[in-house]
Each structure stands twice: as structure tokens, then as C-alpha cells.
């Protein structure tokens with residue numbers, strides 16, 4: 001038997017569950033602060049498996065799947081962001097082109113409040129590898 005709060009959370013839609021762990025930034029980023037994979041891309045359990053939060057939000061809010069051979073790249077360079085307006089379907093080559101053109105980013109905005117309990121900003125692993 002799950003505690004009452006867990007059962008309540010289970011009744012929420014997936015987007016409601018995601019929003020419980022989101023910080024909405026002034027720059028439009030919707031940052032998910034829950035579990036993340038080794039590249040700092042947030043994941044949540046949905047339909048029985050761990051899925052990328054950005055992929056779930058894209059499918060639900062855009063109403064379509066990511067095309068075969070494509071991935072979701074960030075225009076905002078914030079791996080924790082899942083705002084579909086900050087994402088585009090692209091290739092890994094596009095991702096690397098973004099990195100060349102924009103350089104490695106520190107993705108937390110200057111308004112970051114270090115007094116809260118969220119993790120310290122880290123450069124995305126994917127980008128660090130190509131420095």
C-alpha cells in the first residue's frame with residue numbers, strides 16, 4: 001500500500017507530475033529538477049519505463065513523435081529544459097554545429113539563486129566531451 005501522497009501523485013497526468021519538479025525561468029526555460037541521466041538529461045518513469053522528459057513533453061504538446069533518425073536539440077543549450085519552443089528536431093551533426101557556433105554554454109541563467117537546494121550547475125557532459 002502506497003502512502004496517500006504517492007497515490008495522489010499517481011493520479012496526476014504525466015505533465016502534472018513533471019510540472020511538480022519544474023522551475024520556470026524568466027528566459028522561458030522549463031527546467032526539470034528530478035532524476036537525470038549521465039548526460040544531465042532529465043528522465044521520468046512513464047508507461048513503465050524511464051523516458052526523457054523533453055521527449056514526453058514534445059510528444060504530448062506537439063502531438064507528434066520525433067521522426068526516425070532525429071533527436072531533440074536545445075536552442076537554449078539547457079539540457080534540463082523541456083519547453084518544446086526551445087527544442088527542435090535535428091541530428092547529432094546539428095547539435096555539434098550548434099556547439100561550434102555558440103560555444104560551450106553555462107546554461108543556468110544569471111538569475112540563478114544559489115540559496116535554493118537544487119544541484120549546482122554543471123556543463124553538459126555531451127559538450128564537455130568535445131571541448
Ligand SMILES: [Zn+2]
Pocket residue numbers: 028029030076077078081082083086
Ligand atoms: Zn530552454
